[in-house]
Amino acid sequence: MSLTLDDLVAALDALRPRMDEVSLAIHARPELKFAEFHAHELLTGWLGEEGFTVRSPAGGLATAFVAVHEGRSPGPCVAVLAEYDALPGVGHGCGHNLIAAGGAAAAIAVVRALPGHAGTVAVIGTPGEEMGGAGKIRLAEAGIFDAVDAAVMVHPGDRSLTARPGLAAAHLRVDFTGVSAHASVSPWLGRSALSGAQLFLQALDAMRQFVPPTARLHGIVTDGGQAPNVVPAHATVDLYARDTTAVSVESLVRRITDAADGAALATGTRARVRETGPRYAERRNNMALAERFGAAVRALGVPITADGPGSPAGSSDIGNLSHLMPVIHPYIQIADAGTPSHSEPMRDAAATPFAHDRTQVAAAGLARVVADLLTEPELLAAARAEFAASAGASLAGTSPAGGVSASLAGGSLAGGVGADGEGAGGERAGGLRAGMGAPAGGERAGSGRE
Incomplete structure (x- = not known):
């Protein structure tokens, strides 16, 4: 039966x-x-x-x-x-x-x-x-x-x-490294990692118009410094890049890496982009x-x-x-x-x-x-x-x-x-x-x- x-x-x-x-x-x-x-x-x-x-x-x-x-x-x-x-x-x-x-x-x-x-x-x-x-x-x-x-x-x-x-997805972490200094007494001696992270996120916003409409870029600042009177020497952005295919995600990751490098160059900091796990x-x-x-x-x-x-x-x-x-x-x-x-x-x-x-x-x-x-x-x-x-x-x-x-x-x-x-x-x-x-x-x- x-x-x-x-x-x-x-x-x-x-x-x-x-x-x-x-x-x-x-x-x-x-x-x-x-x-x-x-x-x-x-x-x-x-x-x-x-x-x-x-x-x-x-x-x-x-x-x-x-x-x-x-x-x-x-x-x-x-x-x-x-x-x-x-x-x-x-x-x-x-x-x-x-x-x-x-x-x-x-x-x-x-x-x-x-x-x-x-x-x-x-x-x-x-x-x-x-x-x-x-x-x-x-x-x-x-x-x-x-x-x-x-x-x-x-x-x-x-x-x-x-x-x-x-969607295919890459899980990314972007670490910015700068130089700490007193934010009021001698800020010019510092290099703000937070400024690098902020400029990087602005670059992502500008990028959104010029990626496929199926793509998704979204992230958060997980570390932006510890005290307002210290130029942040470290900042971290966690973000996901998604699209309909892994091939397109690979292209997004390259562009994100370029944006991080550009933000670092503009702010006198260093950027490191890494993937925090396997791609989906x-x-x-x-x-x-x-x-x-x-x-x-x-x-x-x-x-x-x-x-x-x-x-x-x-x-x-x-x-x-x-x-x-x-x-x-x-x-x-x-x-x-x-x-x-x-x-x-x-x-x-x-x-x-x-x-x-x-x-x-x-x-x-x-x-x-x-x-x-x-x-x-x-x-x-x-x-x-x-x-x-x-x-x-x-x-x-x-x-x-x-x-x-x-x-x-x-x-x-x-x-x-x-x-x-x-x-x-x-x-x-x-x-x-x-x-x-x-x-x-x-x-x-x-x-x-x-």
Whole structure:
């Protein structure tokens, strides 16, 4: 007897109390990238209770995990991805509590509804998606995804979408170095690093008219000095450069570096441009799988469509995975249309009963896709054919210093260690069932000029 959507819904109904409990516990205790220890404990404990073999840490990341349920016979390996990091200031303003709990529930529902399934159902805990953490990229570089045939996840938002564009992105830090002096007695003996940073930001403002309309340049001053009566000798700007392709982002990074050099020259300071983590690639949505998700969601009474290719978008490390395998990253509406992500209203919405009702629907959609990939060889074949057709060229994601490569021909994604010291697995971990490598410390080489 074939598995029906009702079978999956029944399994999720039984899981609903635990799903809500885990989601709300994660929401109530937001944890920033690579420090998600509470969420990690909740998720791995739940999956272990349900018969998954849990391995953690994974890929050298302390809060990553791989939970695997092996079938009774060989078959595809399908991974459900869980994100669970929060944001500074707004906590779970991106609703990652729902991603994590809903994803785990979807995988468990498949295992319960298909007790004799072939292949492998995996839940991969991917920490550090926010703030350029690049958890998925680091795990891919460590070999965690080597055995995975397809990866699925769902994201909360203000609309329900089977697919949405995702921009390529570079995460940059620009350090200006000047000379300190008394700001009143002898300012002419100093060179203001803050002036260099201010002029650099003005240059970015002037640049915006002359970059593609799809490009996004946005940043903040994270260090501008310590006291008004001291000419600042150090200043730092953190910024993101985004566009629809990694090739365009590479061009933006070169122009940003030139702007920093110009601002430094004009103010008598020195500028150093570096990338604080791997670049995010543009997202390739696998529509064969996305439409299967959408059909299940519609069958449960939730309208859902695909977003247009030119729609406003953010960036995620799942973009890099989408250049390695078929991937879906649909959205489920949990808040009023127009509610911005990364905001207090979205954070508050992510804890409501309505959000959890919608997450259960989304979990059913994910479970449908996972179950069908395990039981319908033609669906996996269609997803692979679509992936191959879109894969054409390499990511062209090399930084000016050569520190961030993402060559499809080489079969690797961008690795490395961010400037704020989070470790990425330095050795290949050999996939889902192998031992996990140790973190690698240190700082990536600067991508700019001093």
